[in-house]
Amino acid sequence: MKRLFVIVLLLLLCGAAFFSVWGVNGIPARAEAAFGAASPNLNPAQRLLLSWRLLRAKESLTSAVNLFAQPVAFRIELGESPVSVAQRLEDGGIISDAAAFRDFLVYAGLDTRLQAGDYHLSPAQPPLMLAYALLDAAPGQVNFAILAGWRLEQIAETLPTSGLEIDPADFLSAARARNLEGYLLPGVYPIPREITAPALLDMLTGAFEAAISEEMRAGFAAQGxxxxxxxxxxxxxxxxxxxxxxxxxxxxxxxxxxxxxxxxxxxxxxxxxxxxxxxxxxxxxxxxxxxxxxxxxxxxxxxxxxxxxxxxxxxxxxxxxxxxxxxxxxxxxxxxxxxxxxxxxxxxxxxxxxxxxxx
Structure with missing residues (x-):
């Protein structure tokens, strides 16, 4: 009976060790699935530790602080450290967890790529998106995205958090007056922040006209x-x-x-x-x-x-x-x-x- 007890105990210890190793080895893979590839500059121990921290803080990194907040001005000073940037973002109510944000910067290799300059950052965006926004200080323009399948109202709804100075009602009024549903080509466009609604519509319809080739027009005609x-x-x-x-x-x-x-x-x-x-x-x-x-x-x-x-x-x-x-x-x-x-x-x-x- 004593010998049987020893055998069972050994089996339990082996099983615990197996699942412990399996769990540790699975942490980096789970982190990669949630946050993307880790920086190749991390050693295995660093990657494991940061992966574990990020998974624990996943909610704060993937959820916006305030979905209804307006963009706010934010400046990164020349030579400013990622620790300082992250802390000021938290102090300004743009992110909720400075430590988790800094961990992600290091994990993704973004901590050495932050660009000094002026930004307009929105607490309505998840911190993961904000991290990548800090790689390009272009104070005069924003990247404005239109997804395929959006109707005019859905495009208008993104304006308050886009960094553009366009009132959604003005956008809808101008677009409807020109019957532009269907003619705003989906894509990501670098656009001056101060652009007006009519000028934005001209830019988007211009992209549509440029994309419809003569071959496509002939194809439409062939279908009657x-x-x-x-x-x-x-x-x-x-x-x-x-x-x-x-x-x-x-x-x-x-x-x-x-x-x-x-x-x-x-x-x-x-x-x-x-x-x-x-x-x-x-x-x-x-x-x-x-x-x-x-x-x-x-x-x-x-x-x-x-x-x-x-x-x-x-x-x-x-x-x-x-x-x-x-x-x-x-x-x-x-x-x-x-x-x-x-x-x-x-x-x-x-x-x-x-x-x-x-x-």
């Missing part, structure tokens, strides 16, 4: 679409896809349905017609109810044939190209795959479409 019609269809494609390489397939379904005189029956057009959903805090209601699908709007492609009166969002180049050069298929239907991948199952007939429903 004007530029405006092509942008409207591309906006629907953009909102339907989660995986960009499916854009030509989704475009082919809508092109085929238009050619056959079928209604597009796209949920995304109903979502656009419904507008902001306060209960869900989103511009894109999901899921849609039966009553939603009966919304009487010219944008509702379940009720009205053909394309909607205009784009429902600002599509990216992948979706625009997909409309110019759709896949050659005989598909008329698609629905989300049941594996959670974001991909779709496509069908030629309604019977096949029904069979593709999730159990």
């Amino acid at each position: 679409l004007s530029l405006d019609e092509a942008v409207a269809l591309a906006s629907i494609v953009q909102r339907e896809i989660s995986v960009s390489d499916e854009a030509p397939l989704v475009a082919s379904v809508f092109v085929n349905r238009l050619a056959a005189g079928m209604r597009l029956e796209s949920d995304t057009t109903v979502q656009y017609a419904l507008g902001y959903n306060a209960a869900q805090d989103t511009w894109w209601t999901n899921p849609l109810s039966v009553a939603d699908l009966e919304t009487d709007s010219a944008y509702n492609t379940y009720l009205y044939p053909g394309l909607p009166p205009g784009p429902i969002c600002n599509p990216g180049l992948d979706s625009l190209r997909a409309v110019a050069f759709p896949a050659q298929t005989t598909y008329y239907y698609f629905r989300a795959a049941c594996d959670g991948s974001g991909r779709h199952n496509f069908a030629e007939t309604y019977a096949e479409h029904v069979q593709n429903a999730c159990p």
